[in-house]
Amino acid sequence: MTFRFLLLIALLFGSITTDAQKKSDKKIIKRLKADINFLASDALEGRRAATDGEMKAAAFFVEKYKKEKISPYQPDYVHPFNFVYGKEIANSTALSIDNHSLKLHTDYFPLPFSGSSSSTIIHEVYPDILEKDNIWLMPLYNSKEEADNAHFDFEKQMHDKAIVAQKQGALAVIFFDNYGAKYPPSFQAKSETESVEIPVLFITHNAYDTLLSGNNSTLEFSLQVNINKSERTGHNVVAMIDNKAPYTVVLGAHFDHLGYGEDGNSTYRGTDKMIHNGADDNASGSAGLLQLASWIKSKKLKNYNYLFIHFSAEELGLLGSKAVVKQLGLDSNKIAYMVNMDMIGRLNDSTHGLTVGGVGTSPVWGQFIDHGKKDFKIHIDSAGIGPSDHTSFYQQGIPVLFFFTGIHHDYHKPSDDADKINYKGELSVLKYIYSIVEVMDTRPKPLFTPTKQTLVGKTKFKVTLGIMPDYTYENGDGIRVDGVTEGRPAIKAGIKVGDIITQIGDYKVLGMQTYMEALGKFNEGDSTTVKIIRDKKQKTLKLSFK
Numbered sequence: 001m002t003f004r005f006l007l008l009i010a011l012l013f014g015s016i017t018t019d020a021q022k023k024s025d026k027k028i029i030k031r032l033k034a035d036i037n038f039l040a041s042d043a044l045e046g047r048r049a050a051t052d053g054e055m056k057a058a059a060f061f062v063e064k065y066k067k068e069k070i071s072p073y074q075p076d077y078v079h080p081f082n083f084v085y086g087k088e089i090a091n092s093t094a095l096s097i098d099n100h101s102l103k104l105h106t107d108y109f110p111l112p113f114s115g116s117s118s119s120t121i122i123h124e125v126y127p128d129i130l131e132k133d134n135i136w137l138m139p140l141y142n143s144k145e146e147a148d149n150a151h152f153d154f155e156k157q158m159h160d161k162a163i164v165a166q167k168q169g170a171l172a173v174i175f176f177d178n179y180g181a182k183y184p185p186s187f188q189a190k191s192e193t194e195s196v197e198i199p200v201l202f203i204t205h206n207a208y209d210t211l212l213s214g215n216n217s218t219l220e221f222s223l224q225v226n227i228n229k230s231e232r233t234g235h236n237v238v239a240m241i242d243n244k245a246p247y248t249v250v251l252g253a254h255f256d257h258l259g260y261g262e263d264g265n266s267t268y269r270g271t272d273k274m275i276h277n278g279a280d281d282n283a284s285g286s287a288g289l290l291q292l293a294s295w296i297k298s299k300k301l302k303n304y305n306y307l308f309i310h311f312s313a314e315e316l317g318l319l320g321s322k323a324v325v326k327q328l329g330l331d332s333n334k335i336a337y338m339v340n341m342d343m344i345g346r347l348n349d350s351t352h353g354l355t356v357g358g359v360g361t362s363p364v365w366g367q368f369i370d371h372g373k374k375d376f377k378i379h380i381d382s383a384g385i386g387p388s389d390h391t392s393f394y395q396q397g398i399p400v401l402f403f404f405t406g407i408h409h410d411y412h413k414p415s416d417d418a419d420k421i422n423y424k425g426e427l428s429v430l431k432y433i434y435s436i437v438e439v440m441d442t443r444p445k446p447l448f449t450p451t452k453q454t455l456v457g458k459t460k461f462k463v464t465l466g467i468m469p470d471y472t473y474e475n476g477d478g479i480r481v482d483g484v485t486e487g488r489p490a491i492k493a494g495i496k497v498g499d500i501i502t503q504i505g506d507y508k509v510l511g512m513q514t515y516m517e518a519l520g521k522f523n524e525g526d527s528t529t530v531k532i533i534r535d536k537k538q539k540t541l542k543l544s545f546k
Helices: 003-039 042-047 052-066 154-167 205-211 277-299 319-328 365-372 390-394 423-440 490-492 511-519
Strands: 080-089 094-097 109-112 121-127 135-138 172-176 200-203 219-224 226-243 246-256 307-310 336-341 353-357 377-381 400-404 467-469 478-486 500-504 527-534 537-544
Touching: 003 042, 003 052, 003 423, 042 052, 052 226, 052 277, 052 307, 080 319, 121 135, 135 154, 135 219, 154 172, 154 200, 154 205, 172 205, 172 219, 172 226, 200 205, 226 277, 246 277, 246 319, 246 423, 277 307, 277 336, 277 423, 307 319, 336 390, 336 423, 336 467, 365 423, 390 400, 400 423, 478 490, 490 537, 500 511
Parallel strands: 135 172, 172 200, 246 307, 246 336, 336 400, 353 377
Antiparallel strands: 080 226, 094 219, 109 200, 121 219, 226 307, 353 400, 467 478, 478 500, 500 527, 527 537
């Protein structure tokens, strides 16, 4: 057999392989498009945690795993979890003016920091007269410029005035929009503003025009207000390839998004109610997880078990991943490593920038970063703690990797749609991730190494404490510590997981807002004290921001 003939055979085989690969890639891209288009469709209304849209997405994943013949985990695919997130207005809340009943949210709403009234308050109000033992009726804005200012802090303004009214003996305070604000106030469910003792409500401009404008006579107000903690149920989806191996690999991606932006985490500043479809964040990662599961199943990787988890309530503070870690007892005794994908759908065709996080959590990860450099310009983040669900696993002593193609203009906006996904780019990211998983299937359980927390440019503080707050803790008596970072002020002061921080220096901590306000009072190098509750006992610890 001549060399020329052998070369011809090799070239022909290579051509056939290339053509087959192209057909396979097209098929996968078609599948990714279909999956992302469904998950990011208006029919799912933004997949907000604990909604029908979330449940439709969960049912979609279940059907996909059934089709792949990948089994549920213990014993169902769907794993519900309960959580408290923010506040909600009770159905008993009501307001009427001169026997005209106002519509909640359309005509008025109570502020989230409002005190409750256990019984209906009926009282006559004299406009422009603020007296003790009366309901105070007050304009919110001092000028049209204030009303049209997108940065006007309406909640702080109403809170500050309500405190004054409370001290002066007001029974309740009702603010009204006297100008027709360009950016009108809305109920902020996740508000951390300290509660007042008296009811505080806001009346819209239309209701003001109809019932209050130009009215100089006495008015009879009837109101009842009740603000409750918002208790909700989210749903994680968990599937497993059980190879009866001693250790399990977790591959995960969150699938929840912002709904209509009700939880206050949207960057959209328009006034129209719009669905946030979250194609990149994180339909891209969710669809990618399905593809990885399909590859692992078809390639029959055997040396580890493989757990595929679609997390909910990530957007509310990693609540789904925290819940599933606790529910399933996922720790370093069972889990070899964890891979997380969050926003992998916007690979830039020019820069090919890909962020890989968690690289410092095991010494083995470095070899794979080099492997990826031929296809991507890789930005390395060594930290195990980051703004996504891998954090919940790192805190259990598990090596993690986090893949992310970057923030963009459509982040947390209604414009994050499926037609903006770079499907070829996402496929290349998925192939890279799979290549790591495939090689790791031949390797022993990777060694875990703790990392320092990196500051990711979102903080506005001169100092940090170095804790991971428990966002599910809503008791109003401080913030609960869910994790502490090596080498940071908290751990040096002796703060531990489970402690409740109630005061930093002279500044009381009631929740996340007051915690952030307290941190803002200190500079690097300052020393003070921190008060905590541990095992129902108060302790005072020395704290240094050096």
